[in-house]
Structure formats: C-alpha cells, structure tokens
Amino acid sequence: MSDPDDADDEVTAETAGEGDRSPVLLVRGDREYLVEPGDEMGTDLGVLDVPEDVRPGDALETHLGDEFRVRRLRGPDLFHHFERTGAPMVPRDIGLVIGETGIARGDRVLDAGTGTGVLAASMARAGASVVTYERDPEFADVARENMALGGVADAVDVRTGDVLEDLDGLEPSSFDVCTLDTGDAPSIVDYAPTLLVDGGFVAVYSPFIESTREVVTAAREAGLSNVTTRETIQREMQFDDRGSRPSTAPVGHTGYLTIARNE
Structure with a gap:
C-alpha cells in the first residue's frame, strides 16, 4: 500500500520554488x-x-x-485541526480501514456518513478519489471547508443527501471500496455487490454491537465474502523509574469495524 503522505511529498517536490498554498x-x-x-x-x-x-x-x-x-500538515493532524460536527473517526481506526481495504492511488471510494470528513480526507491523501454523502446540509458545508483546509478538495466530492436516494445516479461496479459510518449501513450494504468492482471491499464502522450484527447479516445475505468484525481497542503503556506496565486508564474502545469483500 502506498504511503498516505507520498502524494504530499511529490507535490512539495514539484512546486518547490513556486510557492505551495497548502496549509x-x-x-x-x-x-x-x-x-x-x-x-x-x-x-x-x-x-x-x-x-x-x-x-x-x-x-x-x-x-x-x-x-x-x-x-x-500530515494525515493525523486532520483529526486535531478539522472543524468538528461530531466525533470524528480516530486515526487508529482510519489506519485499519485503509490497511484492511488496501486503499491506494487511483482507487475510487464511496463513503456515507461524512461527518467532520477526517476519513474521507485521509483516503484522498492516500491517493483515492472519494464521493462522500452527508445528510445534514450544515455538516456537509463544514466538510467541504475541511477538505479545502486539508488540501484534498479536488479529490473529495462532498454531496448533501442520502446515498440510498441517489443510487440511480451511481454507475454500477464503479467503486473499489465502500466505507460506511451511518445508521442505515445495513441497507447500503445490500447494494454493495452492484456498486463495487470484483474484489472490492466494504468497511463499516459501527458504535453499537446491535447495528454491527445487522451489518454482518446484511453482508452475508448480499453474498459478500470474508465478512469479519473486530472491536477496535487500544491500551496505552506507561514507562517510569518503577517499571513498565499498561496504563490503569480505561481501555480505549472506540467501535466495531466490519470488513467484507465483493467476490
């Protein structure tokens, strides 16, 4: 997989001496x-x-x-500096999405549940072109501003609306990856075999186990393969003069990530 920041390095090299307007x-x-x-x-x-x-x-x-x-500006900085319209996906979960689906330069991604737009921007920085849907018009406007701030406005098409209502406008087998962070993810998963290329991936991020189970059921009924769900947990380590041990702070649970493949 390509380094998400390789594209930035190329731009910097090409524009050295011209003045780079990137933040x-x-x-x-x-x-x-x-x-x-x-x-x-x-x-x-x-x-x-x-x-x-x-x-x-x-x-x-x-x-x-x-x-x-x-x-x-590097990819993880987007999480800290984008204007927020809710709780954005954290960097470690974004890394899992990109790593598990192999998102890279030239890929086309369908994303639903834009929110702050950290995931969409991160995928664009990995080289993908992204079409992302956000139902709330005000949230969509903030996401567009964030895309400009992150230097990926040309690579991310932020659309206001529900992807389920716009399926007729989406060309079949035109996406390499579909990423979902929205309550109606199971309904969108039903259409994954139509939307995705052969071998394409669906990645669904869910905060609750009940909705995760619905996603898994929908993926299996749609005929997707390699359906796998993992809880995303991270535990910080502490190092001091007394020794080394895991932090006594609560375990860092953020959500459930389901990956499935169209083949």
Whole structure:
C-alpha cells in the first residue's frame, strides 16, 4: 500500500520554488495552529504574518519576538485541526480501514456518513478519489471547508443527501471500496455487490454491537465474502523509574469495524 503522505511529498517536490498554498502548522511547545500561506495569525504571543512562500522547517517570529516553527500538515493532524460536527473517526481506526481495504492511488471510494470528513480526507491523501454523502446540509458545508483546509478538495466530492436516494445516479461496479459510518449501513450494504468492482471491499464502522450484527447479516445475505468484525481497542503503556506496565486508564474502545469483500 502506498504511503498516505507520498502524494504530499511529490507535490512539495514539484512546486518547490513556486510557492505551495497548502496549509501548514505553526508549532511552539504544545501549541499548534493550522494556517494558510499568506494569512495573518494573531495570538497572545503576538501577530505573525505567514509568507506566501513559507516552507516546512522555517522559523517565524511574531511582532513580539516569539518564534514558531513551521511543520507540514500530515494525515493525523486532520483529526486535531478539522472543524468538528461530531466525533470524528480516530486515526487508529482510519489506519485499519485503509490497511484492511488496501486503499491506494487511483482507487475510487464511496463513503456515507461524512461527518467532520477526517476519513474521507485521509483516503484522498492516500491517493483515492472519494464521493462522500452527508445528510445534514450544515455538516456537509463544514466538510467541504475541511477538505479545502486539508488540501484534498479536488479529490473529495462532498454531496448533501442520502446515498440510498441517489443510487440511480451511481454507475454500477464503479467503486473499489465502500466505507460506511451511518445508521442505515445495513441497507447500503445490500447494494454493495452492484456498486463495487470484483474484489472490492466494504468497511463499516459501527458504535453499537446491535447495528454491527445487522451489518454482518446484511453482508452475508448480499453474498459478500470474508465478512469479519473486530472491536477496535487500544491500551496505552506507561514507562517510569518503577517499571513498565499498561496504563490503569480505561481501555480505549472506540467501535466495531466490519470488513467484507465483493467476490
């Protein structure tokens, strides 16, 4: 699978000397600000003018003399800096979706339940072109702004509406992957064999086990193969002078991920 940030490296190399308008991060200690070249940023540390030709690694000073370092925006930063319309999918779960489905350059992805758009943007940064559906018009507008902020507006088509009501407008066998984070996922899974190419994948993210079971049933009845569900859990480790052990904080459960294949 290609590195999700390879495309950014190529763009940086091709546009070196031309001025890259992609947003950058300004970092000082534990502070991070996402800004676009040419913008002005004001904080309690002073006002900072970001040059049009700003580059990662540059050092910029506010008018009060406080220095910020410039860092290139990377995929996980989207989770922290996109405007939120709800709880976005966390980076580790996005990694599972991309890793389990093999999303890469040239793939076409159908996504339902855009929300903040972190998953759609991450898949676009991996090289895919994404058509994503969001029912709430205000949420869809925020997602479009986030796509522009993430530098993937050309690769992500944010559509306002319900994908089930737009099936006639979708060409059969035109998607390599279908990603779903929506309550009516079982109904959309029914159409996966029609929407997906041979060997294409469905990835469904569900917060509740009841809806996950419905997804699994729908996938099997639709004739999809290799239907697998995993609970996504992560446990942080602690290292100190006394020794090493798992954190005593609650185990980091986020949801259930179901993967199935069209073949």
